[in-house]
Amino acid sequence: MNAQKTNHASFLSRLGDAALPLGIVVALLAIWEAAVHLLQIQPFVLPAPTEIFKELMISGPTVILPQLHVTMAETMAGYLAAIVVAAVLSVLILYSSAFRRGVLPLVVASQTIPIITMAPVLVIWFGYNSLPRIIITAIVAFFPLTIAAVTGLKSLEPHFIDFFRSLNATPAQIFFKLRLPVALPSIFGGLKVAATLAVIGATISEWVGASQGIGYLIAQDTALLNTTRVFASLTVLGIAGMALFGLVGLIERLSMPWIYARPTMAWLRAQRSPQSPAAAVARPRQ
Amino acid sequence: MTVINKLKPLACVAVAALASTLALTSSLTAAELTKFRYALIAKPGIWDAAVLNGIDKKFFADEGLELELISPTSPADGLKLVATGGAELATAHSTDVIIARSKGLPVVSIGTNHQTGTTGVLVPAEAGVKDIKELEGKNVGITGIPFNKVMLEHSLKSGGADLSKVNIVTVGFTQMPLLLSQRIDALGDAISWDEPPIYNVQIKKPADDKSTYTYFTFTDYGVPRFYTFGLVGDEEALKAEPDSYKAFLRAWRKSVEWMMANQADAADGVIKQIPSISKEEAVVSLAEIARISVSPETEANGIGWQDVAVWEKQEKFMLENGLISTDVDVSKAVTNDYLK
Structure with a gap:
C-alpha cells in the first residue's frame, strides 16, 4: 500500500515537472497565435503556429523529412569528425606545451572566421559533394568540444595524480582511470553544445553548393516566399536538434552512474526506516 | 591691431549670420x-x-x-x-x-x-560545346534560383538534350570560381551583362571578347521573353x-x-x-x-x-x-x- 502511494506521489511529481515547461510552451504558442491574428500579421512575415502545424502535416512526410534525412546524415558525420579532432587536439594540448602555444591560438582564430565565407572555398577545394559540408559542420562543432575537453582534463587536483603515482599507476592508467572520468562532466557539456552547433553548421553549409537538405530547402522556400514552410522546416530542424541533444544527455547519464544513478526503491525504503538492514544495501554511490 | 580688435565683433556677427543662413538654407533644403x-x-x-x-x-x-x-x-x-x-x-x-x-x-x-532577360548558359570556348544538347555529360553549375533552374531545364529539353544526362549542380553564387577551377563545366544561369566580362577579365582576355565562350540564351529555346x-x-x-x-x-x-x-x-x-x-x-x-x-x-x-x-x-x-x-x-x- 505504501509502495503504491509512493509510486502515485512520484508519478504526480513527474507530471508536475513535465506540465510546467509544457504549459510555458503552450502559453507562448497561444500568445504567438493571438498576436498574428490580432495584429493581422501577414504569413510571409510571420505565419501563425496553427498554419505551421498544417504545413507540417502537408509537407512534413513528403518534402521536409527526406531533406532532414540528408541534413542529419551530414550533421552526424561532421559531429563525429569533430569529436575525433577534438579528442586528438585536447590530448596534444594537454601533454605538449609547445603544441598548446602553437596550435591553440590557431584553433581560436579558426572560430573568428565567418564560416559562410569558407563554404565556397571548401567547395572549390573538395568539389561538389558532401565532404565540404561535413568539414564545415566539423569546424563549427569541434571548438566547444576541444575547449571543454581541455578544461575538464586540466581540472584535476595534482595531489590525485601524486596519489595514483604512489600506487605505481602508468600514465595511461592515470589518463583513463583518473583524468578522463574527472573530465567527463565537462566533456559532455562540450558534446551537448557541439550537438546543436553541428545541426546549425550542416544547415548553413547547405546554403552553398548543395542540391538537397533542410538548408537547401529553406533557401529555396525563402526565394519562393514560402515562409510557412520555412518555419515548418525550422520546427523539424529544432526537434531534430533537441533529439540529438537529448541523445547526448542520455549517453551522459549512462556514462556517469556515480552522478546520475537514481535512488532505487530498496534505498528509498531504507531511508524511511533507518534501522532496517536494507539501509546498508543499494545505496547509490555519491 | 586696434582696427582688428574693432572688427572682431563685426566679424563674429558676420560669421554667425552666415552660419545661420547656411543652417536655415540646409534645413529648408532638407525640409x-x-x-x-x-x-x-x-x-x-x-x-x-x-x-x-x-x-x-x-x-x-x-x-x-x-x-x-x-x-x-x-x-x-x-x-x-x-x-x-x-x-x-x-x-x-x-x-x-x-x-x-x-x-x-x-x-x-x-x-x-x-x-528582356538575358539569362543563359555560359560555356568556355575550349569545351567545344556548339549546341546546347552537347551539355549532356557535363557538370552545369546553377545558383539555385528556382526560376533559373526551370528555364535551364526547359531550354535543355527544347534543345534536344536528355535531362538525366546533364549533371545540374546547385553551387550558389560561387559559380565563377568553380568554373575557373574546372569543378564545373558551364554556368547554368549566367546573365549576359555580368558573367561574360567577369570571365574574360579572369582569364586575362579583353572584357568584351565574345570568342572566349559560347552563350545559350534561354529565350532562344522557347522560354518566353x-x-x-x-x-x-x-x-x-x-x-x-x-x-x-x-x-x-x-x-x-x-x-x-x-x-x-x-x-x-x-x-x-x-x-x-x-x-x-x-x-x-x-x-x-x-x-x-x-x-x-x-x-x-x-x-x-x-x-x-x-x-x-x-x-x-x-x-x-x-x-x-x-x-x-x-x-x-x-x-x-x-x-x-x-x-x-
Whole structure:
C-alpha cells in the first residue's frame, strides 16, 4: 500500500515537472497565435503556429523529412569528425606545451572566421559533394568540444595524480582511470553544445553548393516566399536538434552512474526506516 | 591691431549670420526633400548604375526626393519591405513579383530596368560545346534560383538534350570560381551583362571578347521573353502618394538616359562608390545593360515601359512549371500609369 502511494506521489511529481515547461510552451504558442491574428500579421512575415502545424502535416512526410534525412546524415558525420579532432587536439594540448602555444591560438582564430565565407572555398577545394559540408559542420562543432575537453582534463587536483603515482599507476592508467572520468562532466557539456552547433553548421553549409537538405530547402522556400514552410522546416530542424541533444544527455547519464544513478526503491525504503538492514544495501554511490 | 580688435565683433556677427543662413538654407533644403526609402535588389552593384549616378547628379533631388538606399539580404526581402511599409520602392525581379502576388503581397511593378532577360548558359570556348544538347555529360553549375533552374531545364529539353544526362549542380553564387577551377563545366544561369566580362577579365582576355565562350540564351529555346529587374511599389502606397512615385520615375528615367549616353562616366560614378568593381568589367556590363534597356516599346513609350502581355506569358510559364500554384491576375501586378 505504501509502495503504491509512493509510486502515485512520484508519478504526480513527474507530471508536475513535465506540465510546467509544457504549459510555458503552450502559453507562448497561444500568445504567438493571438498576436498574428490580432495584429493581422501577414504569413510571409510571420505565419501563425496553427498554419505551421498544417504545413507540417502537408509537407512534413513528403518534402521536409527526406531533406532532414540528408541534413542529419551530414550533421552526424561532421559531429563525429569533430569529436575525433577534438579528442586528438585536447590530448596534444594537454601533454605538449609547445603544441598548446602553437596550435591553440590557431584553433581560436579558426572560430573568428565567418564560416559562410569558407563554404565556397571548401567547395572549390573538395568539389561538389558532401565532404565540404561535413568539414564545415566539423569546424563549427569541434571548438566547444576541444575547449571543454581541455578544461575538464586540466581540472584535476595534482595531489590525485601524486596519489595514483604512489600506487605505481602508468600514465595511461592515470589518463583513463583518473583524468578522463574527472573530465567527463565537462566533456559532455562540450558534446551537448557541439550537438546543436553541428545541426546549425550542416544547415548553413547547405546554403552553398548543395542540391538537397533542410538548408537547401529553406533557401529555396525563402526565394519562393514560402515562409510557412520555412518555419515548418525550422520546427523539424529544432526537434531534430533537441533529439540529438537529448541523445547526448542520455549517453551522459549512462556514462556517469556515480552522478546520475537514481535512488532505487530498496534505498528509498531504507531511508524511511533507518534501522532496517536494507539501509546498508543499494545505496547509490555519491 | 586696434582696427582688428574693432572688427572682431563685426566679424563674429558676420560669421554667425552666415552660419545661420547656411543652417536655415540646409534645413529648408532638407525640409523640401521628401525621404524615399528605396530597397536595392541586394548589395549595390553595377546594375544600380542609373540610381547611384542619378543621386550623384542630383536628378532625384531636383524632383524633391532624398533617396535612402536599403540593401536587403535576399532579393525577396525588398518586396517584403515594400509590402509592410518598410520601403517605398524596391528593385525586384519580375519572377519575384509574380511569386509575391501569388502569396498575396500587394506589390505592383511600375517600371522595368531591362526590356528582356538575358539569362543563359555560359560555356568556355575550349569545351567545344556548339549546341546546347552537347551539355549532356557535363557538370552545369546553377545558383539555385528556382526560376533559373526551370528555364535551364526547359531550354535543355527544347534543345534536344536528355535531362538525366546533364549533371545540374546547385553551387550558389560561387559559380565563377568553380568554373575557373574546372569543378564545373558551364554556368547554368549566367546573365549576359555580368558573367561574360567577369570571365574574360579572369582569364586575362579583353572584357568584351565574345570568342572566349559560347552563350545559350534561354529565350532562344522557347522560354518566353521576360522582364528582369523592375521598380516595385505597394498598391496602397502608390494610390496614396502617386506624385512621389511619378517624381521618382521621372528622375530615374533621366538617370537611365544619362547612364546610357555616358557609360564610361557612369562606370566611374559606380566605382567611386563601390571601388571593388573593375572599370573594364563595368564598362562592358553597362554597354550590355544599355542594350537591353531599350526595345521597340520603349522607343514608342519611353524607358521603363512594360507590356502586360509579356508578364502574362511569363506568369503562364511559371504556372506550367510549378513555380506558382495559383493563377495570378497580372493586370494588377503591373502598371505604366506612373511613367506617364
